[in-house]
Amino acid sequence: MSTVSPQLPGGAGDPDGGAAGADALTVDAIDISYRVRGRDLVTVRDVSFRIGRGESYGLVGESGSGKSTIALAVVRYLARNGRVSRGGIAIDGRDVLAMSSGELRKLRQNTVSMVYQEPGKALNPTIRVGRQVAEVFELAGLKRPEALERSREMLEKVRISDPEGVMKRYPHQLSGGMLQRVVIAMALAAEPSLLILDEPTTALDATVEAEVLDLISALRTEFETSLLFISHNLAVIAKMCDRVGVLYAGELMEEGPAREVFDDPRNPYTVGLLRCIPRRGTAKNQDTLDTIPGFPPGPGEIQQGCVFAGRCGLVEDRCRQEAPPLYAVDAPSGRARQSRCHFHERAQTPPRVVKPQREDGAAANGAGLGEVLVSAADVSKTFHMEGQTIHGLVDVNVEVRAGETLGLVGESGSGKTTLARVLLGLTPPDKGATLAIEGSALPDNARARTRDQRKALQIVFQNPDSALNRRHSIRRLLSRALDKLGGYKGEALAKRLRALLVEVRVAERYLPMRPAQLSGGLKQRVAIARAFAGDPKIVVCDEPTSALDVSVQAAILNLLNDLQRREQVSYLFISHDLGVVRYLSDRIAVLYLGRIMELGTAEQVFNAPHHPYTEALLSAVPTLEPGGAAARERIKLEGEIPSAANPPTGCVFHTRCPRFLGDVCVNTEPPLAEAEPGHAIRCHIPLEELRRLQATEVTVAGAGD
C-alpha cells in the first residue's frame, strides 16, 4: 500500500489540529474535471483543505459549487467521465487516488463512510433493513447471526427504540427520520475514521432534522469520527462544524473556524450569501434582503481573474486580470483563516446591491388590517385510502385579509398543502365547510367557480420545472395565461406581456426560450408572472423558494414583496423555512396533524408566549445568530410525528409535548381559544402560565442526557 504525506501549500493548517498521526483527510490542491464531448471541463479548481482527527469540517456553497463533487472524489465515486486531474487526496495519510480497487474496497469497508440526502433512496427497497446493516459486519468477517446481533446494537446506538422491529422492515415502511438513522448506523458500523455527510438533513422536517443533527454530534464524540459535512444551509454548518470552507464555482473562497467565518466574513461572496438569508425576527417591512446579482459562471467559463468578479460589489480591474490566491486573513482571534480576495481587508462591507427600504411600521401594519378577502370556515378534509380514514384537515378556520400575507407553517403531513388546495378549489372539503371571497360564497370546486373567482386565486408551485409546460416557449406560456385569465387579446396582450416581464424582472430576450433553457430562479419568475397574469387578489405560494439557492431565494422573496406592495395582493405563503415565513408573513398559522395549533401575527407567533409546538419548532431550527445555539437549550421532541390516520386522543400534540400537563391533555382536545387580541392558541395551559414557562430557561424533561 503506497503511503504519502501530502503537504498543504503554505502550511495553512489549523494550530488546534495537533500533530499526532496523519490527518483524517487531506485534500491537496485538487482539480476535478469532467470530459464532455471531447473537452475537459474543470468543475473544481485548486481546492485544498484538511480535516484533523476528530474534527468536523463543513463545506458550504450553492448548487453547482462543486461540494458534492469533492465528496465523491474523496471516496473515488466520480462519474466515469470525471477524474481528479491534479493534486492529491489522502485519508488517514494514505493516497486515495493511487489505490488499487482492492485497497479502495478495504478503505471503504474500514475507514470512510458516506451518508447522503435522501435516506429513502439510499437503502435497497427489496432487502430488509436489518440485512442491509448486517452486511457491513459480514464484510468485516462476522457470521450472519453475530452480524445481525451487532446490527441490533448499532441501531440502538442511533436511538431506535425498537431495533428488532425495525430490522425486519423494508425501507418503505419507515419514516424519513428513521431511515436516516438506519443509514447513519450503517455508516458508523465499521467505525470509520472519516464520515462524509452530504446534505444529510435537507430532506427532513425541522424537528426531525434537529434530532438527527443532535444524534450526529453525539455519535461523533462517541466514535471519535471526523466529519466532512456538506450543506447549502449555513446555519446547519455553523451548528455542526468546527471549521468551514465556502465554495463558489468550484473554488474555495474562504476558510476558517465556522462561527468566526459567519460572524465576521472576509470574502465578498460569503458576505453576500449571509445577506441573502432572512435573519430570525426580520420582517419584510423592516429590511429588504440583499441579493447577489447575476449568475454563477459555468465550468471553465472564467479563464482569467477572480471567479466571483462578475458579481462582486468590490470588483476592480485587478480582479479581472489576476486570480487571487488564498490570502491568510489576520483575524482578531488569531486562528488560521484564509480568503480568496485581493481586498479581503475591506471585504466585510461590500456595497449593498438592493437599497434597504425601511417602511414606516405604522403604515405597514395599517395595510395588514384590510378587509377580509378570503375566508374558510369549518373546513375539514377526510381522505379515505385503502380502508384507512385520514384526517387531513380538522375544523380549520382562517381568513386572509386584503394585502396581507398569511404564513402556513408545519411539518410534512400537517395539512398545509391540503388547506391551500381547498382554497384553490382543487380538493373539495368535507360537507359543512364554507368558503367565501370578498363576502360572496366560493364554490368548493374550481370548475363551479366564476371566471373572476378563478382569476382571483392563483398559485405558485415549489418546482417551476413541473409547473411550466416544457414544450411551450415563455412567450406562449405567458400569452396563454394573459388570454385565459386576463382576457387580453392582440395588441393589449402584447403590451401587458411587456409590462408583466418588467414587473417580474425577466428580460424580453427570454421570451422565445423554453423553460429548460432558463435557470431555476428565472423559471420561478416566469411562474410568478403566470400567476399574476390575471391580476389575482390572492396568490398561494407553496414552498416557492425551497428548490432555489439562497441568493436566488432572496431575489424571489424581494420580488414577491414588491408585487404585494404595488398590487395589494394577498399571499397564502407555505414554507418549511421559518426564517422565510417570518420575513414575509403578517400573520402565521401553525398546523399540526391538520389542526391549527396557533394563529396570530408573525410577532405573536414567533415570540413567547406561544404554543409549545411552535416553541419546539422554533427551537429545532439552527440559527446563524451569534451565540444563538449556545444561548438556548433546544427543546427536544420525543418520538415521531403520529399518523394522521390514527391521531392521538385529546390534544393531538400530547404525545410529543414538552409542556405536557397530564390527563387533561390525553382526554380533552383543547379549543383554539383567543389568548390575547388576534392571537389564538390551542392549549390547556393558560397564556400567563406559558409566558412564565417560556420566559425562563428550563431544561425540559428528556433533555438531560
Add this chain to the structure above:
Amino acid sequence: MIAFILKRLGLALITLWILSLIVFFAGQVLPGDPARAILGPLAAQQAVDALRHQLGLDQSIWSQYWHWISHFVQGHPGTSYQYQSAIGPILTSALGRSLKLAVLAFIIVVPLSIFAGIVAALNVGRPIDRAISVLGLSGTTVPEFVSGIILILIFAVGLSILPVSAQAPTGASFLTQIKYLILPAIPLVLILFGYIMRMARAGTVEALESDYARTATLKGLPRGVMIRRHVLRNSLLPTITVIATQTGYLIGGLVVVETLFRYPGLGQLVAQAATNKDFPMLEAGVLTIGLVYMLVTLIADIVFSLLNPRIRLSAVE
C-alpha cells in the same frame, strides 16, 4: 397477498368476458354467411336455410351468444364448420404444439437477452454495449418471414443440418421434436431478444445509478456481490412484465412462422378459421389465446409482487 391474487383474477375474468363479447360480435358483422360458406355457392337456398336453423344462426344474436358462451365455459366450444368435428380436441392439440414452440423460444431467449442486457448495462457506452444494442435492434426489426427464409436457405437447404418443416413425424422422440423446432424458434428469438434485452439493460442501468447501489459500493462490497445482491433484483422487475406481455405474441401471433414452417399450431389454426369463416373455431381460438395471455400476465404480476416488498406488503395490510 390472497386478496391481491383474487382481485387480479377477477379483473382477468372481466377482461376475458369483454374479449368474448368483442370476438363474438366481430364474427357477426363479418360479411358472408357461414352456412353458404359450408355448402358452397351452388347449394339450394332451402338447404342453406335448413343448415342455418341447425346451426342456430336464425336465432337472436343474444341467445346465440348465450348458447355459445355457456357451452364454452362448460368446456364445449362447439363444432367447427370446416372440419365438421368438435373444436375441443383440434384446439388442444394445436395449443399444445404452439406452447411447445413458444416454450422453446422462451427457454432460449429469456436467459440470453437478460444476460446480454446486463452485460450491456455494465458497459454502458462502451463498444460491447453498442454492439449488443445494435444487434438486438436489428434482430427485432427483421420480420420473421425474412429471417425465417434466410434460416431455411442456410440451415435446411444449404447445409441440410436441420429439417425445413417444424412438425416432427408422429412418434418422434423428444430430442427429435426439439431438433425440428429449433429453426422456427430462431426467428422468434430474434424478435424477442431486442425487446427483453433493452428492458433488462435499461433496468440495470437505472439500478446501477441508484443511490442504493452507491451505498452498497461505498460499503466496500465487491462489485460482483453488489451487482448480484443489490442491482439485479431491482433491475429485473420491469423486465418480468415485458416478458409476460410478449407471451401473447408468442402464443397467437405465430401465424407467419407457423405457416412458413408448416407447423399446425394455434396461430395457423386461427388464421385458417378466419379465411374459411369458421366462426366457432375462430372465436374459440381467440378466446384461448386471451386465456393464456391473462394467465401468463397474472403469473407475472404475482412474481413481480413477490419480488417487490412494496406491493407484497401493502397487499397484506
